[in-house]
Amino acid sequence: MIASIRGRNLLSLDELSDTAILEVLDTAExxxxxxxxxxxxxxxxxxxxxxxxxxxxxxxxxxxxxxAAKRLSADxxxxxxxxxxxxxxxxxxxxxxxxxxxxxxxxxxxxxSSGAAxxxxxxxxxxxxxxxxxGLHQHPTQGLLDVFTVRQVLAERAHAKGSETGxxxxxxxxxxxxxxIRHSRVARSDIAAYxxxxxxxxxxxxxxxxxxxxxxxxxxxxxxFDDALQWADVVGVLRLQRxxxxxxxxxxLAEFTQTFGLTTERARRLRPSTIVMHPGPMNRGVEIDxxxxxxxxxxxxxQVSNGVPIRMATLYLxxxxxxxxxxx
Amino acid sequence: MTLLLRQGLVVGPTSTRVADVLVSEGRIVDVADTxxxxxxxxxxxxxxxxxxxxxxxxxxxxxxxxxxxAETIESGARAGAxxxxxxxxxxxxxxxxxxxxxxxxxxxxxxxxxxLDIAVAGAISQGREGRHLAPLAEMAAxxxxxxxxxxxxxQDPSLMRRALEYARPLGVRLxxxxxxxxxxAGGSMNEGVVSSRLGLVGRPALAEELMVLRDIELVRxxxxxxxxxxxxxxxxxAMVAAARREGLDVTCEVAPHHLTLDETAxxxxxxxxxxxxxxxxxxxxAALRQALRDGLLDAVATDHAPxxxxxxxxxxxxxxxxxxxxxxxxxxxxxxxxxxxADADPVRFFDVxxxxxxxxxxxxxxxxxxxxxxxxxxxxxxxDANLTVFDPRERWSVSRDQMHSRAxxxxxxxxxxxxxxxxxxxxxxxxxHEGKLV
Numbered sequence: 107m108i109a110s111i112r113g114r115n116l117l118s119l120d121e122l123s124d125t126a127i128l129e130v131l132d133t134a135e136x137x138x139x140x141x142x143x144x145x146x147x148x149x150x151x152x153x154x155x156x157x158x159x160x161x162x163x164x165x166x167x168x169x170x171x172x173x174a175a176k177r178l179s180a181d182x183x184x185x186x187x188x189x190x191x192x193x194x195x196x197x198x199x200x201x202x203x204x205x206x207x208x209x210x211x212x213x214x215x216x217x218x219s220s221g222a223a224x225x226x227x228x229x230x231x232x233x234x235x236x237x238x239x240x241g242l243h244q245h246p247t248q249g250l251l252d253v254f255t256v257r258q259v260l261a262e263r264a265h266a267k268g269s270e271t272g273x274x275x276x277x278x279x280x281x282x283x284x285x286x287i288r289h290s291r292v293a294r295s296d297i298a299a300y301x302x303x304x305x306x307x308x309x310x311x312x313x314x315x316x317x318x319x320x321x322x323x324x325x326x327x328x329x330x331f332d333d334a335l336q337w338a339d340v341v342g343v344l345r346l347q348r349x350x351x352x353x354x355x356x357x358x359l360a361e362f363t364q365t366f367g368l369t370t371e372r373a374r375r376l377r378p379s380t381i382v383m384h385p386g387p388m389n390r391g392v393e394i395d396x397x398x399x400x401x402x403x404x405x406x407x408x409q410v411s412n413g414v415p416i417r418m419a420t421l422y423l424x425x426x427x428x429x430x431x432x433x434x
Numbered sequence: 435m436t437l438l439l440r441q442g443l444v445v446g447p448t449s450t451r452v453a454d455v456l457v458s459e460g461r462i463v464d465v466a467d468t469x470x471x472x473x474x475x476x477x478x479x480x481x482x483x484x485x486x487x488x489x490x491x492x493x494x495x496x497x498x499x500x501x502x503x504a505e506t507i508e509s510g511a512r513a514g515a516x517x518x519x520x521x522x523x524x525x526x527x528x529x530x531x532x533x534x535x536x537x538x539x540x541x542x543x544x545x546x547x548x549x550l551d552i553a554v555a556g557a558i559s560q561g562r563e564g565r566h567l568a569p570l571a572e573m574a575a576x577x578x579x580x581x582x583x584x585x586x587x588x589q590d591p592s593l594m595r596r597a598l599e600y601a602r603p604l605g606v607r608l609x610x611x612x613x614x615x616x617x618x619a620g621g622s623m624n625e626g627v628v629s630s631r632l633g634l635v636g637r638p639a640l641a642e643e644l645m646v647l648r649d650i651e652l653v654r655x656x657x658x659x660x661x662x663x664x665x666x667x668x669x670x671x672a673m674v675a676a677a678r679r680e681g682l683d684v685t686c687e688v689a690p691h692h693l694t695l696d697e698t699a700x701x702x703x704x705x706x707x708x709x710x711x712x713x714x715x716x717x718x719x720a721a722l723r724q725a726l727r728d729g730l731l732d733a734v735a736t737d738h739a740p741x742x743x744x745x746x747x748x749x750x751x752x753x754x755x756x757x758x759x760x761x762x763x764x765x766x767x768x769x770x771x772x773x774x775x776a777d778a779d780p781v782r783f784f785d786v787x788x789x790x791x792x793x794x795x796x797x798x799x800x801x802x803x804x805x806x807x808x809x810x811x812x813x814x815x816x817x818d819a820n821l822t823v824f825d826p827r828e829r830w831s832v833s834r835d836q837m838h839s840r841a842x843x844x845x846x847x848x849x850x851x852x853x854x855x856x857x858x859x860x861x862x863x864x865x866x867h868e869g870k871l872v
Contacts, residue, residue: 120631199747219749220633221703228704241751243633291633317630318638 112427115227115235116420118244119298124273127302131254132269133419134412140177141414150422151180157205158184159215160238161198161222166386166410167238167247171214174417180425183210198222199229206230212425214238220291234424236417242289248385249295251416253303255409256340259381276303282334283325284310284366285344285393288317288355292385296342297325310334312366314355331366335375343368343384346393359392366393373398381405435459437864438471439857442480442823444813445780447789455485457819460807460862464815476864480823483856486784488520488820490791490809491760492609492687493584493663493735496522496552499540500529504841505740507541510760511548513738513838515865517760518787518855520820521551521809523795526562527585533557533568538576542805549865551806551820553795555580558597558608564589567597574604577805579796582609584663587645589615594649598658607685607794609661610649612670613711617641622751624697624712632701634751637712639667646670650677653684661794662686664737666711668721675730685794687735688722690759690766695719695845705746705753706845709737712755723770729782733791734767736760740841758844762832763787764824766846768853778826778853788822807861823857830854838871 107123108114111130119127140148156175160168168184175182185205196204198217205213212234215223220241227235239245253276254268260275261268281300287293287309300307301324309316310328320327328334335341346362356362363369368382373395376382382394382404390396399406439455444465454469455462471477491514497505505513507524514522524541526532532541538554545552556573560566562583570581581601587610588594594608601608618641623629625636642665649660650673665671665686674686691709696716699707707713725731739756746753767787771778792798792810799808799817807818834847858866865872 197744197747198749217749219751222749224703225749241633241749242635294631294633318625318636319627319630321627322631 110427111420111423114424116246116424117223117227117235117237119246119249119295119302120244122298122302124302127250127253127299128273130250130416130419130423131257133423134254134415135267135269137415137418147177147179149179151175151178151425154180154211154425155209156180156182156421157210157213158182159187159205159213161187161215161217162239164216164239167216170413171238171417174414175421177414178418178422180421183208198225202226202229206233212236212421217241236420236424239291241291243291243294245291245295247413247417247420248292249299250420251409251412252296252342252383252385253299254416255383255405255412256381258412259405273303276300276305279305280337280339281305281307281342282310282328282338282340283307283342283344284331284368286315286346287311287344288315289347290344293344297323308334308337310366312356312362332372332375335372336377338376338380340381340383341368341376343382343394345385345387346389348389363392368394368398370395370397373401376403383409386410435863436472436475437859438469438475438477439480439485439821439823440477442483442485443780445484445486445784447812448781450780455813455821457821457859457862460819462813462815462817462819465813478857478867480857482827483823483825484780484783485813485821485823486780487788487792487810487813488822488858488860489518489764489787490521490795490797491519491736491738492523492733492791492795493689493737494522494524494760495527495739495756496524497740498528498544499537504742505839507544507552508548509838509840510738511545511550511552512871513760514550515858515860516838516855516871517762518764518822518824518858519550519760520822520858520860521553521792521797521806523553523555523580525584526555526557526582531557531562533560533562535569535572535576538573538578542576549860549863551797551809551861553797553806554578555582555584555609557581558583558588559593562586564593567593567600570601570606571604574606579606580609580661581606582611582663584609584611586615587611587613591648591652595652595656598652598656598660602656602658607659607661609663610645611663612642612645612649612665613637614641614644617644622708623700624714626697626715628697628700632703634700637710639669639714642667642711643669643673646673650674650682650684653677653682659683664689664692664711664735666692666714666718668718671721671725671730675725685732687733687791688726688731689737690734690763690770691757691845693719693722693726693734693770694766699845700750703750705748705750706757706843708750708753708755709739709757710755726770726786727773727782729785731786731790732794734763734786735791736763740839741843743842746843756843758837758839758841761837761839762844762846762851764855765851765853768826769851819859819862821859822855824853825856826853828852828854
């Protein structure tokens with residue numbers, strides 16, 4: 107287990123200890139304050155160069171990362187993949203070598219293939235690699251911002267600062283993750299983060315949208331979705347990944363909504379204190395009803411806002427720290 | 435050329451003994467406790483080494499024609515010789531596929547220019563597309579004894595049935611790559627615990643086992659003969675062993691990588707570990723090793739699959755499947771044969787490296803219409819001189835930069851192995867001496 111991401115790549119939350127996760131959360135808390143200032147900028151990464159390589163389209167995550175890098179005063183190199191040499195058949199290794207030759211400190215990358223960020227980490231060991239989503243594998247910063255958001259909300263209710271609570275608010279916390287687990291990198295990162303911090307994670311999904319094997323996963327599977335909703339302190343609704351052919355895994359979207367959608371009717375079963383989350387972009391009316399997404403229980407916009415300080419913390423720790431520091 | 439192998443452990447079909455072996459003019463001319471060296475004979479000291487019939491690989495992708503950047507018949511033969519092979523069966527999934535007399539002849543003719551015997555497995559279906567039978571009888575007349583659409587299996591059970599019915603009177607055997615594509619489609623590693631964690635789409639064991647089951651039943655129906663290529667699961671082996679006990683004409687091979695690597699090797703997302711069928715669970719590996727020691731396998735076959743680096747550098751799910759095999763298969767088989775602390779059985783070793791595969795490929799002296807020299811025979815006077823000397827004590831480590839293959843896609847880079855081929859005598863010629871090409 108990695109005890110700190112200082113000076114290290116962030117590829118998967120599977121390999122991070124609770125200490126490493128808390129360090130990111132506590133650092134992000136400092137950056138929340140920066141984002142509330144009139145001048146939203148600190149010189150932490152001044153003179154550093156962060157390359158943003160999105161081999162798979164994403165507006166939200168890309169904007170969030172680039173905003174985070176800029177608020178740390180880093181220079182951002184942004185590769186527009188759609189118009190790049192990648193389309194002309196250039197290999198991942200060559201693309202990275204080319205960007206690396208321009209002189210970079212970190213690369214933030216998203217790719218449709220699981221493990222692509224690991225591979226890049228091997229090609230450019232002197233560059234810090236931040237995984238912004240790889241295939242069905244991991245989306246570490248989403249997992250981090252999700253636990254950050256939960257801690258923030260719970261700490262506010264307890265009139266405390268999140269960083270003062272460490273991981274205690276997660277002890278025995280009931281987290282229900284629902285929907286397309288099989289194709290979800292968000293689910294894999296969320297499960298790792300919540301369970302590392304001591305929460306109890308339960309999954310609800312149609313049989314076809316569960317992973318082929320849940321052996322070794324620190325989760326249980328809900329027998330009944332409606333009962334699980336009453337059990338949950340946090341409900342993480344996943345996006346139904348229609349672009350990954352999920353359509354053939356369920357008979358119809360209507361049936362999915364009927365059985366595993368967080369509909370307005372079903373949301374009435376939630377306790378008033380339950381937090382509803384969604385990583386976006388939402389298929390309103392499919393996995394979540396508009397009325398639920400816009401209800402006070404939902405913290406979806408707060409997740410988006412927290413994306414920036416979490417990514418600032420990730421970049422800051424990964425780029426400025428040295429590995430020696432981390433291991434000492 | 436006259437060669438005298440001195441004081442090696444000569445591995446017979448049932449026992450071993452220390453002896454000298456004299457080779458001259460393409461034949462073994464004498465095997466005795468000691469032989470006085472004839473004039474001009476080259477003496478090779480092979481004390482402590484195993485001397486047996488030259489290795490035969492049932493499953494080599496030589497890539498020619500079509501993908502010569504990855505391998506050629508010539509470079510593949512060199513890699514094979516270093517690995518101790520005297521005969522290779524070239525797989526037909528070239529570009530274009532080896533599905534007609536002209537292309538088979540092309541490979542046979544090129545193969546004849548190498549020091550080894552290069553046999554050909556022809557395609558079962560035209561273009562390996564799984565729709566229409568290829569001209570099996572015409573290719574059989576050229577000496578082709580194995581047919582396969584390897585790379586994929588014959589998906590359509592009706593076509594497979596026709597192929598078995600058609601092949602039976604020709605005296606040839608169909609070899610099947612067992613994976614049901616509708617179950618395996620889109621997958622890039624074994625489906626299970628590891629694939630679920632890594633977010634890689636899986637190829638379930640069932641995809642293989644279902645086709646093994648189907649083809650056993652088709653053999654029962656047609657009276658045909660099937661060779662199961664690169665079996666990778668415990669259940670597949672159990673089904674084939676049971677079918678054989680019933681008297682059905684089925685044979686099988688496993689690949690060295692399925693005996694020595696499991697699915698956890700994929701955790702680093704290095705496509706060097708991507709292969710079809712995929713690396714399975716540790717339990718499967720253990721079952722395959724046990725089957726090897728118990729003599730349930732006809733052959734260890736390499737599935738030597740060279741790929742150029744730019745293809746293997748792709749992301750795991752986008753990279754082609756396959757890994758090199760020829761140059762380390764013997765050492766890996768040796769490793770798999772060794773039990774807990776026990777020594778490997780040299781008789782079993784040559785059974786799976788030479789005798790078994792030669793029988794399946796019909797390359798033995800007694801097989802009718804042998805086009806090549808005879809392989810897999812006993813080390814006795816009168817046999818064709820195809821001999822491999824293996825030193826079971828030598829330690830070495832694999833380096834991807836020191837392969838004789840044109841490609842470098844070995845999953846064993848840096849792995850320390852025990853046992854190495856020191857001498858290969860193919861068609862009476864000394865091809866490899868002290869581990870190096872002559």
